[in-house]
Amino acid sequence: xxxxxxxxxxxxxxxLNFTEAANDLFISxxxxxxxxxxxEEELGILLFDRVGKRIRITEAGNLFxxxxxxxxxxxxxxxxxxxxxxxxxxxxxxxxxxxxLSALLTDTIVSxxxxxxQIKITVDFGTSEDLLEELKIAKIDFVLSFLQLPADDxxxxxxxxxxxxxxxxHPSHSVAKEKTIDVKDLQSISLALxxxxxxxxxxxxxxxxxxxxSPSVKVELNDINMLLQLVETGNxxxxxxxxxxxxxxxxQTIPITGIDITRQASxxxxxxxxxxxxxxxxxxxxxxxxx
Amino acid sequence: xxxxxxxxxxxxxxxLNFTEAANDLFISxxxxxxxxxxxEEELGILLFDRVGKRIRITEAGNLFxxxxxxxxxxxxxxxxxxxxxxxxxxxxxxxxxxxxLSALLTDTIVSxxxxxxQIKITVDFGTSEDLLEELKIAKIDFVLSFLQLPADDxxxxxxxxxxxxxxxxHPSHSVAKEKTIDVKDLQSISLALxxxxxxxxxxxxxxxxxxxxSPSVKVELNDINMLLQLVETGNxxxxxxxxxxxxxxxxQTIPITGIDITRQASxxxxxxxxxxxxxxxxxxxxxxxxx
DNA sequence: TCATAACTATCGGTATAACCGATTGATCAT
DNA sequence: ATGATCAATCGGTTATACCGATAGTTATGA
Numbered sequence: 001x002x003x004x005x006x007x008x009x010x011x012x013x014x015x016l017n018f019t020e021a022a023n024d025l026f027i028s029x030x031x032x033x034x035x036x037x038x039x040e041e042e043l044g045i046l047l048f049d050r051v052g053k054r055i056r057i058t059e060a061g062n063l064f065x066x067x068x069x070x071x072x073x074x075x076x077x078x079x080x081x082x083x084x085x086x087x088x089x090x091x092x093x094x095x096x097x098x099x100x101l102s103a104l105l106t107d108t109i110v111s112x113x114x115x116x117x118q119i120k121i122t123v124d125f126g127t128s129e130d131l132l133e134e135l136k137i138a139k140i141d142f143v144l145s146f147l148q149l150p151a152d153d154x155x156x157x158x159x160x161x162x163x164x165x166x167x168x169x170h171p172s173h174s175v176a177k178e179k180t181i182d183v184k185d186l187q188s189i190s191l192a193l194x195x196x197x198x199x200x201x202x203x204x205x206x207x208x209x210x211x212x213x214s215p216s217v218k219v220e221l222n223d224i225n226m227l228l229q230l231v232e233t234g235n236x237x238x239x240x241x242x243x244x245x246x247x248x249x250x251x252q253t254i255p256i257t258g259i260d261i262t263r264q265a266s267x268x269x270x271x272x273x274x275x276x277x278x279x280x281x282x283x284x285x286x287x288x289x290x291x
Numbered sequence: 292x293x294x295x296x297x298x299x300x301x302x303x304x305x306x307l308n309f310t311e312a313a314n315d316l317f318i319s320x321x322x323x324x325x326x327x328x329x330x331e332e333e334l335g336i337l338l339f340d341r342v343g344k345r346i347r348i349t350e351a352g353n354l355f356x357x358x359x360x361x362x363x364x365x366x367x368x369x370x371x372x373x374x375x376x377x378x379x380x381x382x383x384x385x386x387x388x389x390x391x392l393s394a395l396l397t398d399t400i401v402s403x404x405x406x407x408x409q410i411k412i413t414v415d416f417g418t419s420e421d422l423l424e425e426l427k428i429a430k431i432d433f434v435l436s437f438l439q440l441p442a443d444d445x446x447x448x449x450x451x452x453x454x455x456x457x458x459x460x461h462p463s464h465s466v467a468k469e470k471t472i473d474v475k476d477l478q479s480i481s482l483a484l485x486x487x488x489x490x491x492x493x494x495x496x497x498x499x500x501x502x503x504x505s506p507s508v509k510v511e512l513n514d515i516n517m518l519l520q521l522v523e524t525g526n527x528x529x530x531x532x533x534x535x536x537x538x539x540x541x542x543q544t545i546p547i548t549g550i551d552i553t554r555q556a557s558x559x560x561x562x563x564x565x566x567x568x569x570x571x572x573x574x575x576x577x578x579x580x581x582x
Numbered sequence: 583t584c585a586t587a588a589c590t591a592t593c594g595g596t597a598t599a600a601c602c603g604a605t606t607g608a609t610c611a612t
Numbered sequence: 613a614t615g616a617t618c619a620a621t622c623g624g625t626t627a628t629a630c631c632g633a634t635a636g637t638t639a640t641g642a
Contacts, residue, residue: 001366002293004600019618031601033620038599043373049429051445051563052609053618056429058565059383060376067369071362075292078358082334085351092350138340138347154342272342274349295629310589322630324591343638344589 003075005039006068008032009047013057013065086277088116093278096124096131096140099224100200101265103246105144108286119278128199135270141279144286146199146241147264157268160287163241165204165261166253172234176252183211183259192219192227192236200263204239207261241265294366296330297359299323300338304348304356377568379407384569387415387422387431390515391491392556394537396435399577410569419490426561432570435577437490437532438557448559451578454532456495456552457544463525467543474502474550483510483518483527491554495530498552532556 012021012032022032040047047061057065084090093112097105102125109121124131124140131143132155147159167186169176175189193215194201201220208215219236221227224244231238231251241263245251267283269275303312303323313323331338338352348356375381384403388396393416400412415422415431422434423446438450458477460467466480484506485492499506510527512518515535522529522542532554536542558574560566 001370002295003362004293006366017618018620027600028602029619030603030621034600037620043370045373045377046565049561049564050619051561054609055619056564059567060373060565063372063376063382064369067365067372071294071365071369074358074362074365075297078355078362079292079334081354081358082336082351085354086336090354138342270342273340273347274337274351276350308589309591318629319631320590321592321632326629328591341590345638346590 001039001042003072005035006072008035009039009061010065010068010072012036012048012055013061016055016057018055088278088281089118091118091276091278092120092122093276093282094122094124094140095282096126096134096143098128098131098143098145098199099125099194100146100198100241100244101144102224102244103248104243104265104286104289106247107289108282112282112285116278116281127197132268135268138270138273141269141273141276142283143268145266145268146203147266148199154271155268156271157266160265160267161243162262163243163265164255165200165239165241165263166245166255167237168228168231168240168245169237169252169254170232170234170250171252173237175237175254178254180255180257182257183213186215186239186256187213189216190218190236191215192221192230192238193217194224194227194238194240195220195222198222200240200244203263204261207259211259292330292333294363296326297363299326300330300352301356301359301363303327303339303346304352307346307348309346375409379569379572380409382409382567382569383411383413384567384573385413385415385431386573387417387425387434389419389422389434389436389490390416390485391437391489391532391535392435393515393535394539395534395556395577395580397538398580399573403573403576407569407572418488423559426559429561429564432564432567433574434559436557436559437494438555439490445562446559447562448557451556451558452534453553454534454556455546456491456498456530456532456554457536457546458528459519459522459531459536460528460543460545461523461525461541462543464528466528466545469545471546471548473548474504477506477530477547478504480507481509481527482506483512483521483529484508485515485518485529485531486511486513489513491531491535494554495552498550502550 008021008025011024012018015021015024018032018036019029022029025032036047043060043064045060046058047064048055049058081090095105105123112119113121124134126134128143128145128148131140131145132152134140135143136154147157167175167181175181193204196202196205219230221230227238228245228248228251230236239256242253243265245253267286299312299316302315303309306312306315309323309327310320313320316323327338334351334355336351337349338355339346340349372381386396396414403410404412415425417425419434419436419439422431422436423443425431426434427445438448458466458472466472484495487493487496510521512521518529519536519539519542521527530547533544534556536544558577
């Protein structure tokens with residue numbers, strides 16, 4: 001039994017005329033006759049009575065017709081949901097994002113949701129390591145993070161935009177009046193930084209080392225929001241990319257001079273995993289936003 | 292898209308391993324790979340991610356899986372109902388019967404219904420002409436009637452049993468004490484007979500004519516039950532086949548001598564219409580009953 | 583690190599069966 | 613009667629489902 005035969009059968013049952021049904025189905029009458037016969041043989045029962053030059057559906061045919069129609073409808077529904085998925089009328093988008101880039105997500109999520117309200121979005125915060133592991137098992141569709149050498153060639157990355165590291169201070173802080181700050185001067189400021197292991201912290205640590213600078217780190221935190229809350233008290237400063245402080249107008253960013261500490265925000269995909277349309281559209285929206 | 296491909300897809304989704312699925316499906320791995328690919332091309336979307344030597348179902352695949360399963364289930368249901376029909380677990384039996392033979396139906400309906408309680412039975416009473424018309428358009432499965440020349444060769448008939456015509460009287464009637472009655476003596480008895488046009492009446496009329504007998508018909512009725520009710524009053528007698536009075540122990544049948552008035556109960560089928568199993572079993576039960 | 587096993591994709595060839603046109607045989611309308 | 617209509621059948625062609633072999637990849641283990 002094949003869907004083809006069910007289609008033939010249904011049309012034949014509708015018009016009760018093999019010749020006409022065959023025309024409708026764009027096949028020859030002989031083919032239709034054969035296929036119906038084949039279906040009848042498989043079911044072990046006649047679906048039509050051949051009375052004279054007419055056909056009439058049998059009780060069995062009528063009973064079977066319901067199920068044939070249903071089966072065909074199911075395949076149509078299945079096709080439709082795939083179309084919906086392609087047109088972003090359904091589905092789920094699973095985003096992985098590191099803490100440092102979480103701030104830039106908000107705007108895109110808002111506009112994406114407005115355009116495609118039927119798409120469900122889940123956001124997974126985590127360290128790069130955690131997220132790449134999730135990406136590996138396709139738990140998330142892509143990872144937004146700062147660029148790092150791909151440890152595994154099952155991943156491919158592309159750069160979204162550059163974002164410089166800057167000193168983040170509260171306006172009440174004494175250095176808040178400065179237009180810029182030299183990297184050497186960072187040593188004299190009490191800093192609150194992301195905990196070691198955080199991507200940005202490791203990058204910073206590396207940059208300090210290369211410039212023989214030993215900053216005075218007073219607080220380490222594994223949560224960027226808490227970190228920014230501490231900065232808001234005015235007791236500490238921190239160093240983050242500009243992108244990380246997006247949407248926090250109460251805080252001030254002061255460019256750091258004497259060192260090039262530009263990070264590249266990037267998106268990472270699994271090499272082999274199908275890139276669902278929702279993911280492609282979403283990342284295009286991120287890239288088209290100004291940073 | 293064909294059911295074959297859906298089966299392949301479903302099994303593949305279940306074991307997430309083409310090689311194993313191919314074994315389960317008794318096809319080669321290459322064939323499975325090709326068929327899945329074909330399905331994916333038709334849907335315009337990947338159903339599986341091929342990551343390394345593994346496959347993983349995509350979001351689209353998961354969505355589609357539900358519908359594929361449903362479609363397949365529908366065909367199974369369709370097959371099952373056909374099987375049930377063959378096994379007499381469902382379906383409808385439409386019986387056409389002339390008034391004269393309606394009495395003999397009761398016992399068979401009772402025992403058939405006991406054996407196959409899920410089969411719905413409808414009984415259509417009517418004249419032979421009406422019933423044969425219904426048989427022609429397959430509104431009924433067969434006709435139980437007294438044998439007559441098949442006016443149309445789209446019908447085929449077979450004899451069920453012989454049934455003699457007899458005088459039907461109520462015990463209170465004056466002739467009730469007689470063991471037999473000669474056909475000539477019928478002329479002296481007030482008769483209530485089926486209306487002209489009724490098969491039995493026409494047969495009787497013909498027999499009377501051939502024997503130069505003119506009975507005194509006092510009442511004509513187009514309903515056998517009403518006729519028998521009249522006979523029960525003791526005021527009239529009637530002439531019917533023995534079969535017609537089956538199940539009426541309150542009435543007495545007196546054989547008519549001096550004339551051979553044997554009728555043949557028969558079953559008539561449409562030549563070309565599929566004989567459903569319920570109908571075949573039912574008629575076999577009728578034939579196996581004693582008359 | 584290298585070999586091996588496990589797994590999927592692809593290629594070329596074969597066999598099956600879907601398909602067609604022509605024909606037959608039947609029925610229906612005129 | 614006669615032609616029109618319709619389904620079944622036959623023989624031949626084409627499409628394709630299928631297979632085995634193989635390539636290419638990844639995971640496993642010595």
